[in-house]
Amino acid sequence: MAQGKHIVVCGGGIVGLSCAYYLAREGHRVTLIERDAEGHDTCAGGSAGYVSPSHVIPLAAPGMVMLGLKWMMSPRSPFYIKPRLDADLLRWGWLFWRSCTQQNIDRSAPILRDLCLESRKLFVELAAGAGNDFQLEQQGLLNLCKTQEKLDHESHGLAHLANELGVEAQVLDAKATAALDPGVKMDVLGSVYFPIDCHITPRRFVATLSAMLKQQRVEFRFNSPVTGWRTSGGRIAAVQTALGEIEADEFILAGGSWSPGMMQGLGVRLPMQAGKGYSLTLENPRILPKRPHIFTEARVAVTPMGKTLRFGGTMEISGINRDVRPERVQQIIEQVPRYFPEFTPADFAGVKPWHGLRPVSPDGMPYVGRFRNHSNLIAACGHAMLGVTLGPITGLLTADIIAERKPTVALETLNPNRFG
Ligand SMILES: Cc1cc2nc3c(=O)[nH]c(=O)nc-3n(C[C@H](O)[C@H](O)[C@H](O)COP(=O)(O)OP(=O)(O)OC[C@H]3O[C@@H](n4cnc5c(N)ncnc54)[C@H](O)[C@@H]3O)c2cc1C
Structure with a gap:
């Protein structure tokens, strides 16, 4: 060596x-x-803190280009590319479009699984060595769905692939979903539950x-x-x-x-673009869910971190800058009562939005x-x-x-x- x-x-x-x-x-x-x-x-620092072997599908997947184009028309959508005449963005966009194929999933998913599972093991080792200072919680992850169409899509797509790759995914109805996190009221039709996922307090x-x-x-x-x-x-x-x-x-x-x-x-x-995301952390949430959740249709991540509760989302490809787009932050806030009806937008009054730049490769x-x-x-x-x-x-x-x-x-x- x-x-x-x-x-x-x-x-x-x-x-x-x-x-x-x-x-x-x-x-x-x-x-x-x-x-x-x-x-x-x-x-x-302000991320959702997921350590998530469930994320076996890369961002560049079939349908993403059409979805991105559709979402670009809406200022409140979870995904936004700011049109710019920039050679790096154009090349990245072309490579992204070329990567949105089933072959990319077939090639990448087993590697993502291996990377995530190995990294999860390392987190467990690090937590043991550090007295779990960083609050590694092995509570799984629930992808909540409000519509039957989305639940079917998730169970035939992500859940099916994850199970094929040996990452357990359970498709649950509303009652079984509620039973996994009884402290929080949810307005959902069902979920996909990934028991192996875990989360940390990233800061x-x-x-x-x-x-x-x-x-x-x-x-x-x-x-x-x-x-x-x-x-x-x-x-x-x-x-x-x-x-x-x-x-x-x-x-x-x-x-x-x-x-x-x-x-x-x-x-x-x-080739790389910065993908801006926002998060909002409630220091004293009115209810603290036990597990992390994803609002699947809205693409909002929810993570309990100690006594605090974090909501994060959006992917905004708008270059390297520190601009905060209030309509994108609002999009996150407005989704919360749709899934967790006990929360209201007023819960977020005075909460300063955090933002970070994800380094996004085209595939x-x-x-x-x-x-x-x-x-x-x-x-x-x-x-x-x-x-x-x-x-x-x-x-x-x-x-x-x-x-x-x-x-x-x-x-x-x-x-x-x-x-x-
Ligand atoms: C809202 C949101 C939620 C997320 N949730 C999750 C999640 O739940 N799970 C997950 O796995 N990932 C999540 N991510 C993604 C994850 O946070 C990023 O992929 C990750 O933090 C990137 O880490 P990094 O070290 O590559 O980059 P960075 O943290 O950006 O670090 C790069 C460092 O380089 C330094 N630097 C820059 N230029 C120079 C220079 N010229 N010289 C020297 N240093 C320089 C910067 O100051 C910075 O400290 C999320 C991201 C966001 C925005």
């Missing part, structure tokens, strides 16, 4: 932190460089991991944005940051939605692997809606790659060079 290398991880979100953890655990000297200050919020997870890295003597360099690279003979010699240059043996690109921009000057195009699969033209640069980005779930396994995979051992999960579909 190759040990004792100096490795620079670029980006301190959940993926970068996870990479640093598994690399340091193998005896490497790790430096983590982060653009923002210590304690900065990450995309995981706590990031804090726990950061503390573990300090114990492992990982060197943190905050306020150090990557500004460029020094290359030599097909390898990266050093990464340049606002605070100076750092030489190392290996470099991990874990910049989330900023990863393509971080590679400027390297002549590599990594819905992350990028993990070495770049063809820069042999010591490893991609760890593009996790879209699964970056929390897949953080730990991505970290372990980067350690597998550097150790040159058989990867814990097959890497072919994650190849960062797959779009040329």
Whole structure:
């Protein structure tokens, strides 16, 4: 096993932190460089916190293009692409359209299953080691459906595929659904229940991991944005940051939605778009469901985190910006009483919406692997809606790659060079 290398991880979100953890655990000297200050919020921070093996269908699936076009006409829809004359967006859109096929599902679903299940195991291990500081709850996930049409669609589509892949999915009627979370009144026709899914409090997870890295003597360099690279003979010699240059043996690109921009000057195009999502957290909810739920038609995720309750959703492809679109936030709020009639929009008065940028690849699969033209640069980005779930396994995979051992999960579909 190759040990004792100096490795620079670029980006301190959940993926970068996870990479640093598994690399340091193998005896490497790790430096983590982060653009923002210590304690900065990450995309995981306000996420729904699901660790979800049930998510075996990639975002790029048949029907998504038509659904996206339909939803684009409605300002309150869960999915929105802001039309822009931008070469990267046009190329991404074309690759997304090409990926929305049954073949993409057939190829990607077993890999997503393996990635999610392996990562779930790692979360259980990490929770055991950290006294479950980050509130890993093994309560499953219920995809709630209000209409028979949606329940049939879910049971013939996602539930069927999940069961075929060995991820248990139970199709439940309204009574059986209510029995799983009797504390909350639900106006639904039924649900699909995934007992293996679990959830965490993601800000706590990031804090726990950061503390573990300090114990492992990982060197943190905050306020150090990557500004460029020094290359030599097909390898990266050093990464340049606002605070100076750092030489190392290996470099991990874990910049989330900023990863393509971080590679400027390297002549590599990594198709990716930022997919903005919003969440609202009720500190004192009038009712606290026991389990996480997805409002399936509305695509809103609901997660109990400690005593708080979080609602999250929307996928807004509008570039890298911090703009908050009130109509999209309102769309989340308005859905809540439709599924949970005891809640009212007034429950959200004064709650500040949080937003984060998901790094979305065109085929819905992350990028993990070495770049063809820069042999010591490893991609760890593009996790879209699964970056929390897949953080730990991505970290372990980067350690597998550097150790040159058989990867814990097959890497072919994650190849960062797959779009040329
Ligand atoms: C509303 C919402 C709900 C979600 N729910 C879930 C869920 O339930 N389960 C799940 O699995 N996933 C979920 N996700 C997705 C998940 O949050 C993301 O996929 C994941 O957090 C991405 O992590 P990352 O480390 O790749 O990116 P980030 O967290 O964005 O980290 C990238 C880091 O790179 C740093 N950086 C940027 N530029 C530079 C530079 N030039 N130099 C140095 N550093 C730089 C940034 O400051 C940042 O810290 C959700 C996302 C949203 C928005």
